[in-house]
Amino acid sequence: MNQILNMFMRLVMRKMMSKGIDAGFKGASGMARRRKQQQQPMGEIDDYGNPTGRSGSAPKDTSERDRIRAERRARRAARQQD
Numbered sequence: 001m002n003q004i005l006n007m008f009m010r011l012v013m014r015k016m017m018s019k020g021i022d023a024g025f026k027g028a029s030g031m032a033r034r035r036k037q038q039q040q041p042m043g044e045i046d047d048y049g050n051p052t053g054r055s056g057s058a059p060k061d062t063s064e065r066d067r068i069r070a071e072r073r074a075r076r077a078a079r080q081q082d
Contacts (some may be wrong), residue, residue: 044052
């Protein structure tokens with residue numbers, strides 16, 4: 001009786017492990033497929049690694065960027081004084 005029970009348990013465990021491994025591989029391949037689809041083409045990059053305006057990822061309004069940076073600097077300075 002013990003042998004039959006062990007044989008059955010091995011069979012069930014082998015099937016469960018196999019299904020789990022297959023599901024893991026399917027999930028990993030699905031993630032890689034989704035990641036490839038989400039990548040967007042990049043525009044040109046200058047010598048310093050900064051994107052240039054072609055893809056729209058470079059900031060068009062530098063005054064806005066400078067304002068945001070100034071706000072961050074002010075907040076950082078206020079935190080350091082406390």
